[in-house]
Amino acid sequence: MAKTQRVRIIVGERPKVTSKVLDDTNIQYNWKTSLLDKNLKYDLSRCVGCSLCLPCPWDAITLGPIQEIAAGRLEGAPLILIDEDKCTFCGLCDSACLFNAIEARFDDIPADVQYSRLKGKHELDDDKCAPCLLCAKICPRDAISVDLKVTPKTKLVQYKNPKAAKRVADGVPDAKGTILIDEDKCTWCGLCELLCPECITIYWLEEKPKPPDFIPAVGIRVDTKYCDYCGLCEKICPSDAVKVVCESSPHRIVKDPEVEGTMTIDDGLCVDCTLCAQKCPYEALDVTLPLTGAIEIQNLEKCDPTGCVNCFNICPTKAIYATGDKDKIAINEEICVFCGACENACPEQVLKVTRDSYQLSQLEKARDWEFARAHRFYDHLIGLDSPPNDIYERVIKVPPVRHPSAIQTKTEKWSTDTVSRHLAQDRIRKLQQIIRKNWRLRLLFERGRIDPLCTAVQKEVNNKKPSKTKSPTAPLKHKEPVKKSNKKTKP
Numbered sequence: 191m192a193k194t195q196r197v198r199i200i201v202g203e204r205p206k207v208t209s210k211v212l213d214d215t216n217i218q219y220n221w222k223t224s225l226l227d228k229n230l231k232y233d234l235s236r237c238v239g240c241s242l243c244l245p246c247p248w249d250a251i252t253l254g255p256i257q258e259i260a261a262g263r264l265e266g267a268p269l270i271l272i273d274e275d276k277c278t279f280c281g282l283c284d285s286a287c288l289f290n291a292i293e294a295r296f297d298d299i300p301a302d303v304q305y306s307r308l309k310g311k312h313e314l315d316d317d318k319c320a321p322c323l324l325c326a327k328i329c330p331r332d333a334i335s336v337d338l339k340v341t342p343k344t345k346l347v348q349y350k351n352p353k354a355a356k357r358v359a360d361g362v363p364d365a366k367g368t369i370l371i372d373e374d375k376c377t378w379c380g381l382c383e384l385l386c387p388e389c390i391t392i393y394w395l396e397e398k399p400k401p402p403d404f405i406p407a408v409g410i411r412v413d414t415k416y417c418d419y420c421g422l423c424e425k426i427c428p429s430d431a432v433k434v435v436c437e438s439s440p441h442r443i444v445k446d447p448e449v450e451g452t453m454t455i456d457d458g459l460c461v462d463c464t465l466c467a468q469k470c471p472y473e474a475l476d477v478t479l480p481l482t483g484a485i486e487i488q489n490l491e492k493c494d495p496t497g498c499v500n501c502f503n504i505c506p507t508k509a510i511y512a513t514g515d516k517d518k519i520a521i522n523e524e525i526c527v528f529c530g531a532c533e534n535a536c537p538e539q540v541l542k543v544t545r546d547s548y549q550l551s552q553l554e555k556a557r558d559w560e561f562a563r564a565h566r567f568y569d570h571l572i573g574l575d576s577p578p579n580d581i582y583e584r585v586i587k588v589p590p591v592r593h594p595s596a597i598q599t600k601t602e603k604w605s606t607d608t609v610s611r612h613l614a615q616d617r618i619r620k621l622q623q624i625i626r627k628n629w630r631l632r633l634l635f636e637r638g639r640i641d642p643l644c645t646a647v648q649k650e651v652n653n654k655k656p657s658k659t660k661s662p663t664a665p666l667k668h669k670e671p672v673k674k675s676n677k678k679t680k681p
Contacts (some may be wrong), residue, residue: 221279223365228279237291238506239269240529250276260500260535290458299629308478309551310462318474321451322379327406330508333459338451340384346445354440354606365439367419375431382423389417401511428471463507463525483528483545492538501532545572
């Protein structure tokens, strides 16, 4: 039979708080008592220095050197600082972090299992998705990966004449025609290159595409020397950017192109910025922002987008870009998540972020107090409430109960019995005060351990300094008369 594990509960126990560095980018904070073990892990590589976790009820989170890090003058430093002496490990910072840089656990159970969190929504319609490479190429967070398979043209085009098939294999097909690609219509999905890599080449960018267009390539080229004008690239193109006219070719059978694959979205990296939904040529994605709001550009005369690039570097969705004109910078608010990182990184206070609504994940078994906890915190983020420094504070107003005072009809005469009674009452009051202040003595009293209690109370009384004023209830000491001696003293 399995032994029953007994948990020892220590009354008045203080939690043990420790911290340790796990690796170059992760710091873990631990909070432990005999009943509960909580930990908080902070990932420096995912943090963007936003202001979503700053309304901490305990003032345990402050900004780090975000301006120096955004400017590239400092590397490897944390963008926020967590004071473990103030932190109560409540998990609110984890619930507010869009970038999953903070992970809270209670007895090894993730906080997002028990608490709702700030989070948008993304849905994929598999029937509409081709899929293609565009979403993976343009995602600023590298949150999308695509496993794509396109049947190559060599398996779809079959020539009846063996000599014609050999000439196509050798790269000299007996076909004439024209092929044109309109780069203004091209969505850069990459399907045509996967279909016919011998004829079509796309020059992809080595770095992430930049706003406002987010074009992942610099151009596309068709090598007409190897093209047999089969027309498959025109059929597979979702934006009608390819036009093929075949004037003559040997007899052949052309099958329809086939595309298979799956798209995967990493919830730990995705912040639901809606960029993939806006650029999807098939309209297969539906994304809802976690926050909505606006960004105001102020003090524009102080902005220097050629010398200072803090906001460009720090923005997690690359929504800010230089215009090269008198307005200097612009923000694509359609893909902005209004996290506030740009406002914190700007040394001249040019950007001001305001929020007006938020989206929360829903729990399967939500509790009433959990909704109050979340709304109290997030209402402050959108400016609907005062700072949540009293988020757990309760004010209970109870009218005082007045007891009728006792009416004395007779005046007691002080006697030896009266003095003894008052002395006993005074000592009982003092004993009550000592037990009330010391939880160890109170525990001994409740368990009926009288002998250790008396010994401990005696030590407590002896350790206190004697009072200089005499108690009015102190017993009266009668002085005995001094007896005179009949003996005479010698001179």
